[in-house]
Amino acid sequence: MKRKSAAPISVLIVEDHPTFRMGLAALIESQADMTVTAQFGSGEEVLAAYARGIASVILMDLRLPGMGGVEAIIGLVARDPGVRVIVLTTYEADEDVFRAMQSGAKSYLLKDMSTEEIAGTIRAVHRGGTEIPPRIAERLAARAQREDLTAREREVLQALVRGRSNKEIGAQLCIAEETVKSHLKTLFAKLKVRDRTDAAISAVRQGIVHLE
Structure with a gap:
């Protein structure tokens, strides 16, 4: 394992699949400037345990048992408007992207993206940026043109x-x-x-x- 920097980026993971969650945690821990401070398997768990300062960046799966990722993001933003959430999911459906970003997420990554893309996005969001992959940004712009359904x-x-x-x-x-x-x-x-x-x-x- 790489030696950690003096003040690594603290990352909290919300993902209901243990195997993927463990792999993601290992990926983050392999970065010299990052560390995993907490892991949860549901939106309810992270909201119950969340306190401002618990992590610099939160990686949030959208498809969670019970409370969905979007609802969890809304709850986190209500408690801490400065929270930095990156949606990490298998899906890239327009509505999922749109709802997550509208709810306060700072970025949207697909689970099959490379280690470099995931780590780079975490760094960008930690610095205060809003990082969205080009193909996701294009679909998000197209979705914004469609009228909302009642x-x-x-x-x-x-x-x-x-x-x-x-x-x-x-x-x-x-x-x-x-x-x-x-x-x-x-x-x-x-x-x-x-x-x-x-x-x-x-x-x-x-x-x-x-x-x-």
């Missing part, structure tokens, strides 16, 4: 992706079938698609709806 539109879209008919969606949401059709018309316009199939594909591809 809560009801998201419910309709979720049901559509699960193969529900208009009648079934209406019964599930306790709304008229004509109201469902009206919501779908608005959804198609916002997503810039022509039909139900394209809407379902777009919703999953962009991360608006997740198939568990």
